Amino acid sequence: xxxxxxxxxxxxxxxxxxxxxxxxxxxxxxxxxxxxxxxxxxxxxxxxxxxxxxxxxxxxxxxxxxxxxxxxxxxxxxxxxxxxxxxxxxxxxxxxxxxxxxxxxxxxxxxxxxxxxxxxxxxxxxxxxxxxxxxxxxxxxxxxxxxxxxxxxxxxxxxxxxxxxxxxxxxxxxxxxxxxxxxxxxxxxxxxxxx
Numbered sequence: 277x278x279x280x281x282x283x284x285x286x287x288x289x290x291x292x293x294x295x296x297x298x299x300x301x302x303x304x305x306x307x308x309x310x311x312x313x314x315x316x317x318x319x320x321x322x323x324x325x326x327x328x329x330x331x332x333x334x335x336x337x338x339x340x341x342x343x344x345x346x347x348x349x350x351x352x353x354x355x356x357x358x359x360x361x362x363x364x365x366x367x368x369x370x371x372x373x374x375x376x377x378x379x380x381x382x383x384x385x386x387x388x389x390x391x392x393x394x395x396x397x398x399x400x401x402x403x404x405x406x407x408x409x410x411x412x413x414x415x416x417x418x419x420x421x422x423x424x425x426x427x428x429x430x431x432x433x434x435x436x437x438x439x440x441x442x443x444x445x446x447x448x449x450x451x452x453x454x455x456x457x458x459x460x461x462x463x464x465x466x467x468x469x470x471x
Contacts (some may be wrong), residue, residue, distance in 0.1 A: 354445050354462060361458050362401065365450030367461075370399035375426050376407045383426050384433055392432075395442050395463045403449060406430045408457035429455060432462060 279352045354362070361367050373390040375383045387404065394402050408422015442463055449458035 293296060303312050328429050358462075359445065362445060362462055363447050363458065365453055366460075367401040367460070369401055369403045370394070371397075371402040371451070372405065373402070374405040375430070376405065378426065380425060383430070387430065387433055388439060391439050391442055391461065391463065398466070400463050400465070402463065403453055403456050403458055404430060404434075405458045407408055408455075428461065434459075 324327070371390070371394045373386065375386065378386060390404075391402070406426040407424070409427050431446060433439060434446050443461055444464045445462040446459050449455060449460050453460070
């Protein structure tokens with residue numbers, strides 16, 4: 277496919293190619309193309325209409341900086357060497373949060389406060405310990421929460437606001453640091469955007 281997309285999601289060219297390919301296919305369920313385009317627009321830039329032959333218009337996306345964060349290309353992606361060192365557990369861990377024994381609401385509050393404070397203190401690499409949880413067993417009834425809920429929820433919380441603006445990368449920890457029951461979290465540098 278085209279080279280404009282980076283990472284898993286592909287880019288605008290990939291989306292346009294897929295849309296034109298899928299135009300004549302009858303989907304099993306309705307696809308909301310407008311919602312798909314809107315999601316890509318928010319991620320990649322501004323939508324413009326281009327007139328095609330036959331009176332049809334095709335959306336074209338024009339990448340545009342929509343926030344100070346997007347302007348910081350050097351800080352928006354981890355360089356390959358740093359990412360590899362993070363995955364291998366070779367970066368210095370500058371803070372730890374152990375969520376063992378926390379209830380979900382308390383764990384989320386503690387996580388948000390910990391990550392925000394760590395960034396404010398200039399820390400870059402922190403360890404969040406969720407615990408592995410017990411092996412999955414069918415719940416006795418609908419009122420029982422499955423075990424290991426924090427292990428599943430913490431990555432979700434880290435990818436949602438307000439933490440998504442702070443967290444640059446999360447990867448499972450090495451065994452020496454908690455393995456499957458912990459995450460290395462690499463934080464963005466705090467910037468002063470007031471000037």
